[in-house]
Amino acid sequence: MSEHPTIRPQPGILDIALYVGGESKLAGHAEVLKLSSNENPAGASPRAIGAYRAAGDSLHRYPSSDHAALRAAIAEVHGLDAGRIICGNGSDEIISFLTQAYAGPGREVVHTEHGFAMYRISALAAGAVPVEVAERARRTDVDAILGACSERTALVFIANPNNPTGTMISAGEVARLADGLPPQALLVLDGAYAEFVAGFDGHADLVDARDNVVMTRTFSKIHGLGGLRVGWGYAPAHVIEVLGRVRGPFNVSGPALAAAEAAIRDADFTARCLAENTANRASLTADLRAAGVACDDSEANFILARFASLADAEGCDRALRDAGIIVRRVTGYGFPEGLRITVGDAAACARVATVVREFMRVKA
Numbered sequence: 421m422s423e424h425p426t427i428r429p430q431p432g433i434l435d436i437a438l439y440v441g442g443e444s445k446l447a448g449h450a451e452v453l454k455l456s457s458n459e460n461p462a463g464a465s466p467r468a469i470g471a472y473r474a475a476g477d478s479l480h481r482y483p484s485s486d487h488a489a490l491r492a493a494i495a496e497v498h499g500l501d502a503g504r505i506i507c508g509n510g511s512d513e514i515i516s517f518l519t520q521a522y523a524g525p526g527r528e529v530v531h532t533e534h535g536f537a538m539y540r541i542s543a544l545a546a547g548a549v550p551v552e553v554a555e556r557a558r559r560t561d562v563d564a565i566l567g568a569c570s571e572r573t574a575l576v577f578i579a580n581p582n583n584p585t586g587t588m589i590s591a592g593e594v595a596r597l598a599d600g601l602p603p604q605a606l607l608v609l610d611g612a613y614a615e616f617v618a619g620f621d622g623h624a625d626l627v628d629a630r631d632n633v634v635m636t637r638t639f640s641k642i643h644g645l646g647g648l649r650v651g652w653g654y655a656p657a658h659v660i661e662v663l664g665r666v667r668g669p670f671n672v673s674g675p676a677l678a679a680a681e682a683a684i685r686d687a688d689f690t691a692r693c694l695a696e697n698t699a700n701r702a703s704l705t706a707d708l709r710a711a712g713v714a715c716d717d718s719e720a721n722f723i724l725a726r727f728a729s730l731a732d733a734e735g736c737d738r739a740l741r742d743a744g745i746i747v748r749r750v751t752g753y754g755f756p757e758g759l760r761i762t763v764g765d766a767a768a769c770a771r772v773a774t775v776v777r778e779f780m781r782v783k784a
């Protein structure tokens with residue numbers, strides 16, 4: 421890193437560790453099985469792909485700046501108030517709007533020990549102080565979060581289910597967290613994996629019932645549109661008004677808006693993906709445990725496999741790579757002995773299980 425003697429970014433920026441995404445290539449393998457970024461093994465809905473292609477005829481047009489059609493579709497499908505939905509360039513952008521608007525120098529942003537990297541990155545980018553709170557047995561610890569809050573707390577981020585642990589806390593616990601926050605703090609519930617929990621609304625009801633809770637959602641996971649970058653937030657009116665001021669007018673592209681609208685309306689596709697993920701996740705969980713690898717029950721589309729040692733995690737990662745399979749090392753998330761494995765289709769899960777089983781057998 422070369423630092424300029426006089427031209428310097430604002431405080432906090434140089435404390436940001438560059439985000440390392442899931443890898444997608446392996447030397448010596450023309451085709452890899454990529455299970456490192458929690459992408460949908462079924463891809464995107466054919467209707468979303470069709471809408472994306474059709475939008476190609478209008479690339480010279482600026483997109484809608486109020487996202488009215490997409491917000492109406494989201495509101496219809498999820499039973500929400502369209503006026504309190506905001507769309508972003510991925511939910512990453514919603515997280516960034518929140519930190520820009522509410523955090524800043526002298527203010528704190530609370531997140532959990534194994535929370536999503538963007539909370540810390542966005543807090544630092546806004547000049548705020550990230551505050552990391554310990555989890556209890558890889559689960560969000562509401563009492564520890566409440567204990568870490570002060571008159572400086574601006575935002576509290578939790579993902580439910582969480583990445584990379586895959587665990588979830590109950591609606592009662594989340595409500596207790598919202599109840600216990602200091603009066604100036606906003607609770608942000610990241611629902612990136614909410615669709616993988618049957619019947620779960622991502623705590624939208626809590627957003628409706630309170631004035632200090634925001635929910636973020638994404639089209640990158642179950643809807644399979646990670647490459648297009650579309651996410652959204654659902655918030656009280658006072659928060660929507662604030663975020664609307666920091667949002668750029670054309671922050672979501674036309675093809676992305678069109679594809680996302682078609683994706684969220686394709687309820688059959690979403691239901692099929694949920695069913696597939698639930699079945700494949702159960703079989704991969706059972707296979708990992710049978711092979712002697714520990715893992716919590718996951719509520720998301722990935723499993724955090726926990727090995728007995730760093731050497732074992734590295735060894736199994738190497739064995740998977742030799743077999744053309746990329747999973748995610750999660751050292752940066754505080755799990756040097758873990759591998760986060762995206763739940764692929766049935767064949768992908770079987771391939772992973774075979775490699776892990778063989779690795780554990782030879783090692784024993």
Ligand SMILES: *Cc1c(COP(=O)(O)O)cnc(C)c1O
Nearest residue numbers: 510511512536583612638640651
């Ligand atoms: C994948 C993920 C997101 C989604 O980010 P996008 O910017 O919408 O692609 C958000 N939060 C968590 C915890 C995630 O794992």
